[in-house]
Amino acid sequence: MPIIFIFFGLRFMFFANDHEPIHVHVVKGKGKIKENAKFTIFPVMLIENNGLSPSELKLAEAIIEENKEIIAEHWNKFFNNARR
Numbered sequence: 178m179p180i181i182f183i184f185f186g187l188r189f190m191f192f193a194n195d196h197e198p199i200h201v202h203v204v205k206g207k208g209k210i211k212e213n214a215k216f217t218i219f220p221v222m223l224i225e226n227n228g229l230s231p232s233e234l235k236l237a238e239a240i241i242e243e244n245k246e247i248i249a250e251h252w253n254k255f256f257n258n259a260r261r
Contacts, residue, residue, distance in 0.1 A: 179251065
């Protein structure tokens, strides 16, 4: 699970077996039960939410919007190398 960055206790990551479209998972907490959400990047849009609060979703969306080019760069670098 490549972690792209961590802001305010939220981990922004993707999974090694993820698929297009480019998206990012936002995970809060550690241990077995994790609160998480999934956003597409272009456009930034919530796809799924499993326990993040409205304020956490708003914060995550703002962080993704500000960093979507960085997220896409990490996605492309990881998956282009993984498929070789």
